[in-house]
Amino acid sequence: MEVLSVEDLRVKLEGREVLKGVNFSLKKGEKVFITGPNGAGKTTFLETLMGFVPFEGEILFKGKHLKSEDDFALLRGRVGYVFQNPDDQLFAPTVEEELAFAPLVKGIKREQVKEIVERTLREFEIKHLRNKPTYKLSGGEKRIVSVACVVTMDPEVILLDEPTTGLDRNKWEKLVEFFERTGSSLVVVTHDTKLMERLGWKRYVMEDGKLCSA
Amino acid sequence: MDTATEGEKVETPLNGEGLLSRLDPRVKIVLFLVLAWTVALAGNLLQVFVFLPLALLFYSTAYRKTTTILKLLLFADFFLLFVVLTQLFLGSPYEGILIFFKSTVIVLFSLLLLTTSSVFDLLHALHHLKVPNKLLQITFFFYRYLFTVREQLQLAEKSAKSRGFIPKTSIQTYKTYAYFMGNLLLKSYFKSENVYKALISRGFKGYFPVFRHFELRKLDILFSLFTIIYWGVAVWKFYL
Numbered sequence: 135m136e137v138l139s140v141e142d143l144r145v146k147l148e149g150r151e152v153l154k155g156v157n158f159s160l161k162k163g164e165k166v167f168i169t170g171p172n173g174a175g176k177t178t179f180l181e182t183l184m185g186f187v188p189f190e191g192e193i194l195f196k197g198k199h200l201k202s203e204d205d206f207a208l209l210r211g212r213v214g215y216v217f218q219n220p221d222d223q224l225f226a227p228t229v230e231e232e233l234a235f236a237p238l239v240k241g242i243k244r245e246q247v248k249e250i251v252e253r254t255l256r257e258f259e260i261k262h263l264r265n266k267p268t269y270k271l272s273g274g275e276k277r278i279v280s281v282a283c284v285v286t287m288d289p290e291v292i293l294l295d296e297p298t299t300g301l302d303r304n305k306w307e308k309l310v311e312f313f314e315r316t317g318s319s320l321v322v323v324t325h326d327t328k329l330m331e332r333l334g335w336k337r338y339v340m341e342d343g344k345l346c347s348a
Numbered sequence: 349m350d351t352a353t354e355g356e357k358v359e360t361p362l363n364g365e366g367l368l369s370r371l372d373p374r375v376k377i378v379l380f381l382v383l384a385w386t387v388a389l390a391g392n393l394l395q396v397f398v399f400l401p402l403a404l405l406f407y408s409t410a411y412r413k414t415t416t417i418l419k420l421l422l423f424a425d426f427f428l429l430f431v432v433l434t435q436l437f438l439g440s441p442y443e444g445i446l447i448f449f450k451s452t453v454i455v456l457f458s459l460l461l462l463t464t465s466s467v468f469d470l471l472h473a474l475h476h477l478k479v480p481n482k483l484l485q486i487t488f489f490f491y492r493y494l495f496t497v498r499e500q501l502q503l504a505e506k507s508a509k510s511r512g513f514i515p516k517t518s519i520q521t522y523k524t525y526a527y528f529m530g531n532l533l534l535k536s537y538f539k540s541e542n543v544y545k546a547l548i549s550r551g552f553k554g555y556f557p558v559f560r561h562f563e564l565r566k567l568d569i570l571f572s573l574f575t576i577i578y579w580g581v582a583v584w585k586f587y588l
């Protein structure tokens with residue numbers, strides 16, 4: 135079954151056509167890569183899927199057409215998004231609070247949230263960062279926390295924008311293990327050839343606002 | 349979205365639109381000061397209204413952005429309305445109405461003459477008009493950071509929303525906004541430190557070198573002459 139699909143998606147930013155009729159669909163549990171040159175429209179594509187950019191065309195989540203802000207608010211509870219720049223994403227005072235944010239917003243009970251946070255800290259081996267203010271993290275630490283804080287919302291789909299940039303060997307490995315293990319569908323925008331070779335998922339190429347399968 | 353476009357956001361609402369944008373900002377600043385000063389000194393409505401045709405003439409040259417100007421003006425007038433209301437209750441309605449129209453005309457002139465240049469050009473012009481450098485730099489950075497701060501706030505909001513946050517009246521919502529504020533303060537602080545580092549690492553020595561310089565053209569002279577003559581006649585007929 136298709137969780138997310140897009141038909142003839144067009145986006146204009148400041149009068150310039152950035153997405154020129156994108157078609158795309160993602161099945162439940164499916165994991166794919168999107169690559170392509172800088173400025174091709176990859177980030178814009180993900181932002182549009184999240185409902186942050188005005189668009190023409192169709193976006194469907196589980197067969198439902200998304201139009202209004204309310205539709206997208208619903209989608210955002212189920213689809214996670216890891217920003218290209220983790221600095222833009224992190225806003226809570228500590229790592230722990232950052233991870234607890236999404237489940238708390240969902241209305242999950244405190245005890246359970248605690249469990250989720252513990253598990254995620256363990257999964258990504260970032261327990262020692264628990265009480266650190268997010269602005270004091272190193273580049274790679276910020277990156278892994280920005281992934282972790284989306285994972286705790288237990289999304290059906292996760293969109294990730296260049297998530298391996300700046301990770302050391304160990305964090306890279308942890309992230310790959312998560313990618314393999316998770317039951318969520320994944321859309322990973324990346325230039326990391328090692329990552330693509332290791333996982334061997336289907337690849338799409340975004341070029342000049344058009345998406346083709348490679 | 350990449351942050352490389354940040355610099356372009358240092359913009360005024362009407363820059364690049366119509367005849368007034370093509371004028372030398374030095375000319376526009378001086379004329380603005382003269383007109384604003386005169387209107388501010390007006391003692392009755394007639395003395396204010398005599399400048400309205402001039403303002404409307406300027407307005408008509410910004411043909412593509414006339415609705416933007418109107419919106420900005422209404423926004424300012426919304427606040428001025430409070431002044432009028434206070435004056436009404438304090439017992440001098442005429443005074444209130446006078447202040448309202450004076451301010452409206454001055455705001456209109458400032459929109460037309462000042463916001464049709466970029467902030468950078470305006471500051472550059474003020475430098476030529478002998479305003480102290482330090483003051484100009486503080487203004488520039490203040491303006492520059494206003495946009496950064498707004499952008500940071502929007503990004504935090506986007507991040508929260510993408511994790512299912514919907515603003516409501518709940519403790520969770522208040523807590524989230526408290527996070528936004530704390531985050532904003534810290535990020536602004538670190539961002540300003542980084543910008544400072546970026547500046548000095550490229551040899552910043554306390555002033556902005558300017559690549560493009562102004563030159564007074566025929567259009568500037570004609571415009572100044574016309575405005576000054578209008579002003580002279582208005583003052584002679586209605587003020588003296």
Ligand SMILES: Nc1ncnc2c1ncn2[C@@H]1O[C@H](COP(=O)(O)OP(=O)(O)O)[C@@H](O)[C@H]1O
Nearest residue numbers: 147148152171172173174175176177178349350
């Ligand atoms: N907010 C914006 N306003 C105007 N143009 C934008 C904006 N964001 C991105 N763009 C432009 O859209 C194009 C695609 O950008 P982006 O989606 O970030 O590319 P990618 O992620 O593939 O590198 C670029 O040319 C970029 O300059």
Ligand SMILES: [Mg+2]
Nearest residue numbers: 176177178218
């Ligand atoms: Mg990008």
